[in-house]
Amino acid sequence: MFFTRIVNSLLSILGLRIVRKSALYDWQIGEMDARQKLCLPEGGAEYLTINNPRLGELRQRYSQFQAQASSPIVWTDDYVQSFDLQSFRGDNCYIWQTKDPNCDEINYCLTTYYVKAIDTLGLLLKNSEDGLFGVYTYIVDSQAISRDLLDSINELSFLEKHLHLSQIPDLKILDIGAGYGRLAYRTACSLPNLATYLCTDAVPESTFLSEYHLKFRQIEDRASVVPLDQITERLQGQHIDLAVNIHSFSECTLEAIDWWLSLLAANKVTYLFIVPNAAGHGGEKLALNDGVDFSFVIEKYGYRLCCKSPKYEDPLVQKYGVSPTCYYLYQLAD
Numbered sequence: 001m002f003f004t005r006i007v008n009s010l011l012s013i014l015g016l017r018i019v020r021k022s023a024l025y026d027w028q029i030g031e032m033d034a035r036q037k038l039c040l041p042e043g044g045a046e047y048l049t050i051n052n053p054r055l056g057e058l059r060q061r062y063s064q065f066q067a068q069a070s071s072p073i074v075w076t077d078d079y080v081q082s083f084d085l086q087s088f089r090g091d092n093c094y095i096w097q098t099k100d101p102n103c104d105e106i107n108y109c110l111t112t113y114y115v116k117a118i119d120t121l122g123l124l125l126k127n128s129e130d131g132l133f134g135v136y137t138y139i140v141d142s143q144a145i146s147r148d149l150l151d152s153i154n155e156l157s158f159l160e161k162h163l164h165l166s167q168i169p170d171l172k173i174l175d176i177g178a179g180y181g182r183l184a185y186r187t188a189c190s191l192p193n194l195a196t197y198l199c200t201d202a203v204p205e206s207t208f209l210s211e212y213h214l215k216f217r218q219i220e221d222r223a224s225v226v227p228l229d230q231i232t233e234r235l236q237g238q239h240i241d242l243a244v245n246i247h248s249f250s251e252c253t254l255e256a257i258d259w260w261l262s263l264l265a266a267n268k269v270t271y272l273f274i275v276p277n278a279a280g281h282g283g284e285k286l287a288l289n290d291g292v293d294f295s296f297v298i299e300k301y302g303y304r305l306c307c308k309s310p311k312y313e314d315p316l317v318q319k320y321g322v323s324p325t326c327y328y329l330y331q332l333a334d
């Protein structure tokens, strides 16, 4: 005891202390129970390679496109590693799983029960987690759970609450910075009224992965990928109800955000849903990763904030739930 007290008083300078292992839960000593192994469907390993000609073509096209839309601060040329292509749903730049706050079994358990409580559309029954492409999963209440699944249902439930998404006839959504098409797939499984879900991006690897993923999920009748150099043309004459940007603008330059907002305003996209990275402020600010506020760019184009909400409305879940941040919903002023 005496020895422990001496050591602890020394360690306290570093913010550390010794405790008995038996006083800790498994998840506190890093004995993670997440199940993660690289399961790929047939043909996946052969297609998802850095040398795929389609990826080469997209890289070439994007490098020639207007730099304003794509000049990177986070997504530099080697940000997506070659092994990320096969494990694109793994713990990587698309969705942090073991590196984000509150990523242990107990946090997933809490978040699952929270999502069950707010899931007015019954989306946990309509969606499942198959564990493919390197995603981390836990079993909660006999169901495989991932951050992909929980985040998507939480986001759709927020949009249902504020926009009655499931009631909009021929719903059209544009996803800017769509990653591998996570929310496109979940929306296609969730909303029968979905007419079109367009995924676009300024990073060629993301376009390449979302093209593959949407095709693999067989949702191309309702969801499609639009390469960066075709998005302006594709939006012409088409009314988009909602644009979403999830953990993406925080990783862009102000110039790129400006480019996207001018596109949205020119096409009179009615609503814009933004999820910023928490980056040290819990998502309380609409900010780039370095803390620079970007809300003025959104407002400059006539978008007005109609709702800001913690990702989890219960303060304790916001403290202990998986990857807490805030949700922002904007509406284009008339």
Ligand SMILES: C[S@@+](CC[C@H](N)C(=O)[O-])C[C@H]1O[C@@H](n2cnc3c(N)ncnc32)[C@H](O)[C@@H]1O
Binding pocket: 069, 070, 071, 075, 093, 094, 095, 176, 177, 178, 179, 180, 181, 182, 183, 200, 201, 202, 203, 206, 245, 246, 247, 248, 249, 251, 252, 253, 256
């Ligand atoms: C953290 S990932 C999030 C992916 C997806 N929104 C999700 O939540 O699953 C960030 C996304 O932003 C995209 N991105 C990076 N720079 C961009 C830019 N200048 N314009 C549009 N998207 C960009 C990346 O390619 C990537 O798809």
